[in-house]
Amino acid sequence: MEKRIELEKRGRNPEEIDQLILDDCRSTAIVGLTDEYVGLRSLSIINVGLTSLKGFPALPSLVFLDLSENRISNSLQNLSGCTNLKSLNLSQNKLKDIESIDPLKSLERLKYLDLSNNEVTKEEGYKEYIIEYFSKTIKLLDGDAFFNGKHESANDSDEDGEDGSESEAEEEGEGDDDDDDDDDDDDDDDDDDE
Structure with missing residues (x-):
């Protein structure tokens, strides 16, 4: 030391x-x-x-x-x-x-x-x-x-945030599914072009 x-x-x-x-x-x-x-x-x-x-x-x-x-x-x-x-x-x-x-x-x-x-x-x-x-x-x-x-219960404020976050995440997840469907449509369009 x-x-x-x-x-x-x-x-x-x-x-x-x-x-x-x-x-x-x-x-x-x-x-x-x-x-x-x-x-x-x-x-x-x-x-x-x-x-x-x-x-x-x-x-x-x-x-x-x-x-x-x-x-x-x-x-x-x-x-x-x-x-x-x-x-x-x-x-x-x-x-x-x-x-x-x-x-x-x-x-x-x-x-x-x-x-x-x-x-x-x-x-x-x-x-x-x-x-x-x-x-x-x-x-x-x-x-x-x-x-x-x-x-100070940090969990109380986090729980509110988590609830909101979960809803947002679910909404984002649904949006992701829509994006995947769009990708599938694009693939179909590519097949039509050939």
């Missing part, structure tokens, strides 16, 4: 960097990322093999953090120094229970949270727990939209 960070820096000082993409560099721990990256706004550490966030620095400017496809099972309290974090993707990790995600409560500005494909999402009361703590800020949880802590 340290080598990858050096490559991403491209000779710049840590405080000048606003984005780091460390995807697919193998590391089980946070190494080389320090609190010197005060201007860092976007950080992607996808599919690295992280098992813990121990040593994750305080990054007060960080807004977007993607830690998906790792093996993180705990130590989320290390994200508490990311006071401006609005988008957090922890999908496809090893978070098993509500206690493991409890430290996320300190992220008061969080709007987008993805914990999908973690065992914790199967726990009874999981969504209610998240909504209780983030009701004023959460907009998207595991791909589901929320407004003022209430689930």
Whole structure:
């Protein structure tokens, strides 16, 4: 991870960097990322093999953090120094229970949270727990939209659209049949020309 960070820096000082993409560099721990990256706004550490966030620095400017496809099972309290974090993707990790995600409560500005494909999402009361703590800020949880802590049913509006779409599709299908008949007529005309 340290080598990858050096490559991403491209000779710049840590405080000048606003984005780091460390995807697919193998590391089980946070190494080389320090609190010197005060201007860092976007950080992607996808599919690295992280098992813990121990040593994750305080990054007060960080807004977007993607830690998906790792093996993180705990130590989320290390994200508490990311006071401006609005988008957090922890999908496809090893978070098993509500206690493991409890430290996320300190992220008061969080709007987008993805914990999908973690065992914790199967726990009874999981969504209610998240909504209780983030009701004023959460907009998207595991791909589901929320407004003022209430689930926005995207399906309701989609159903109306689907009904209309089905009718249009049926009408188009009927039109296609007519076109096929026209093609057959054209073939008959070709036979007459011979």
